[in-house]
Amino acid sequence: MTAFHCIEDLRRAAHRRVPRMFMDYLESGSWSESTLHANRAAWDTMPLRQRVAVDVSRRTLATTLLGRAASLPLAMAPLGLLGMQRADGEILAARACANAGVPFVLSTMSISPLEAVAAASPSPLWFQLYMMRDRGVVAALIERARAVGCGALVLTLDLQVLGKRHADVRNGLSAPPRLTPRTMLDLARHPLWCLRLLGTRHRGFGNLQGLLPAGTDTRSLVSWIETQFDPAVTWLHVEWVRQRWDGPLIIKGILDAEDARLAVEAGADAVVVSNHGGRQLDGAPASAHALPDVLQAIGSRAEVHVDGGIRSGQDLLRALALGARGVWAGRTLGYGLAADGERGVTRAIDILREELDRSMALTGQTDAAAISRAALVASRACDAP
Numbered sequence: 001m002t003a004f005h006c007i008e009d010l011r012r013a014a015h016r017r018v019p020r021m022f023m024d025y026l027e028s029g030s031w032s033e034s035t036l037h038a039n040r041a042a043w044d045t046m047p048l049r050q051r052v053a054v055d056v057s058r059r060t061l062a063t064t065l066l067g068r069a070a071s072l073p074l075a076m077a078p079l080g081l082l083g084m085q086r087a088d089g090e091i092l093a094a095r096a097c098a099n100a101g102v103p104f105v106l107s108t109m110s111i112s113p114l115e116a117v118a119a120a121s122p123s124p125l126w127f128q129l130y131m132m133r134d135r136g137v138v139a140a141l142i143e144r145a146r147a148v149g150c151g152a153l154v155l156t157l158d159l160q161v162l163g164k165r166h167a168d169v170r171n172g173l174s175a176p177p178r179l180t181p182r183t184m185l186d187l188a189r190h191p192l193w194c195l196r197l198l199g200t201r202h203r204g205f206g207n208l209q210g211l212l213p214a215g216t217d218t219r220s221l222v223s224w225i226e227t228q229f230d231p232a233v234t235w236l237h238v239e240w241v242r243q244r245w246d247g248p249l250i251i252k253g254i255l256d257a258e259d260a261r262l263a264v265e266a267g268a269d270a271v272v273v274s275n276h277g278g279r280q281l282d283g284a285p286a287s288a289h290a291l292p293d294v295l296q297a298i299g300s301r302a303e304v305h306v307d308g309g310i311r312s313g314q315d316l317l318r319a320l321a322l323g324a325r326g327v328w329a330g331r332t333l334g335y336g337l338a339a340d341g342e343r344g345v346t347r348a349i350d351i352l353r354e355e356l357d358r359s360m361a362l363t364g365q366t367d368a369a370a371i372s373r374a375a376l377v378a379s380r381a382c383d384a385p
Contacts, residue, residue, distance in 0.1 A: 004339065004347050007311050007332050012014035014377065016084070019186045019192060021171040022084045026334050027286075029278035030163035035286065036278025039309030042286035046318045047377040059360055061353060062222030063369040066152055066248045066270060066303060071101030072353055073320060073368055076345075077307045077330030081175050083098045083111025083206075085338040087171045087196035093337050096122040096345035100353075105154055105328070109225070111175060113206030114144050124151035129215075130159055131237050132228040133161035137211050142244050144207075153245045154272070155238065158253030160231040163280040177205045250305070255290040257297035260304075270303035270325070277308060277330060288322065295323045313355020320368060323345030323374040363368070 004010050009189050015023055028296040029036030061072040077098050082089040083271065090112040095237035097104035105126040106117055119126060134139055145153055176197070176240045177183045188196055197203060204226070242249055249261040254270040273291045275284045287308030295304050306319050319327045329352065336348030363375045 004336075004344070004351070005347060006274060007351055010335040010339040010344060010351075012346055013340070013344075014335045017175070017190065018085055018338045019183070019190050019367070021177055021183065021186065022081065024167040025081060025173055026079070026085065026331055026338070028165060028167035029282065030165050030280060031282035033282065035275050035282050035284050038286040039275070039278055039288070039319060040283060040311065041287035041309075043309055043315045043318050044309075044320075046288070048314065048317065048359065048363050048371060049266040049375055049377045050362060054364035056361040056366055061357060061368045063325075065103060065305075066102075066250075068151060068324075069101070070103065072316075072356060073324075073326050074316065074349065074352060075103040075105060075126070075305070075326055075328045076333045077328035078107035078156075079330050079334050080107045080109035081111060081200055082107065082334065082337065083200075084175050084177075084197075085334055086193075086341050087200040088112055089337050090117045090122045092175075092342040093333065093345045094118075094125050096183050096336075096342045097121075097333075097351070098123040098125075100346060100349045102349060103151065108141065108207055109205055111204065112202045113209065114141075114150075115148055116202065116206070118148035118150070124149050126152040126154055126250070128154040128156055129241070130156055130228075130335060131230055131233045131241070133230045134228060135240075136254055137208070137228075138241070140211055141207065142241070146245070146247075150247070152248040152250055152269075153241070154252050155241055156252045156276075157233065157238070158255075158274070158276050158280050159229050160233060161229060162226060163276070163282065165279060189215055232317075235262050238263070238266040238268075254294060255284055255287070257293040260294040260297045264298050264302045268302055270275060270305055271298070272328060273304065273306040273308075273324075274328075275300055275308055279352040285360065288319070291319070291322050291324060297377045313352045313357070314354060314359050317359045317363065317365075317371065317375060320371040321373055323373075358381055 063073045090110045094104040094117050095167050103126050105128050107128050127150045134204035185380050227329040248269045250270045254271045271285050273294050289308050303325040305326040306324040312328040316327045333348045
């Protein structure tokens with residue numbers, strides 16, 4: 001097996017093994033991609049505080065997320081079309097996350113259906129939901145999440161309209177891919193990817209099958225999805241979801257302190273500080289920059305998690321030092337799946353685990369659940385000459 005020493009190794013392998021259409025979907029942001037790049041840059045501007053002569057011989061990365069044990073403060077963020085990175089991708093990723101002891105969040109826009117993913121996962125997964133115009137579809141998805149025993153419902157609110165994603169428009173993104181001369185040439189360069197996809201029955205948006213009008217084909221399904229994002233959603237609709245879901249409710253897409261307070265008032269047990277990976281409002285602040293204000297706004301009334309630009313265990317440490325309870329990684333674990341399937345996701349988690357553990361030791365930290373701002377350098381004052 002190819003040796004993957006860091007997340008960048010997985011990323012490079014993913015680009016070799018997956019058709020461009022779907023790698024562009026995984027990698028790209030919206031408009032000029034300024035927020036996409038700001039997410040990464042923000043973590044890099046936070047120097048870690050090196051400490052010495054501290055007993056760090058015993059370290060623990062274990063924590064709890066929404067009352068359930070996790071082997072480290074990490075969750076796999078929901079990624080649409082994950083089954084187009086690798087055939088049965090959601091099933092493989094969920095199994096890897098469960099075996100590693102971290103939550104897996106299944107997207108509404110997954111390729112494998114909720115029931116198939118839940119049946120293959122050794123532990124309960126979390127299900128991500130959009131408030132679509134067709135409330136009957138939303139209610140049906142909530143009931144399905146309850147029926148398979150999902151551990152939490154993740155309601156994403158930052159998709160009132162679709163961000164302008166130039167790469168997806170240029171590529172004519174669809175699942176399965178539409179056969180054009182350009183896509184056929186690209187697919188021909190990835191025969192193993194094609195063979196794997198031909199070997200599974202999961203090739204469309206699995207969670208929406210059976211919920212749509214009869215005769216809906218792939219092309220009309222994509223059009224239907226684009227019209228379903230609802231710009232009329234308010235906090236009253238969040239309360240509507242809360243009334244129908246009696247388990248932990250997570251609100252994702254929070255960047256504003258006032259929105260964080262309103263989310264808690266509407267019944268959220270946790271919020272995820274997120275700008276949708278830079279794929280929605282370009283020019284929005286980096287998640288790392290929005291995190292402190294959200295934490296101050298809601299205090300201990302709900303857990304605060306964060307995603308966006310997480311590429312290393314050092315980034316996990318920085319997020320925890322700012323006060324996040326959990327850290328979500330989407331693209332980073334997606335690279336693992338695209339590079340080497342279930343083993344690749346496992347390897348990506350192991351890389352983050354090892355990097356977090358070593359970074360804790362070098363900053364004098366012994367308990368991931370107790371990391372504070374003391375792990376960050378307070379200022380950039382230069383040493384005296």
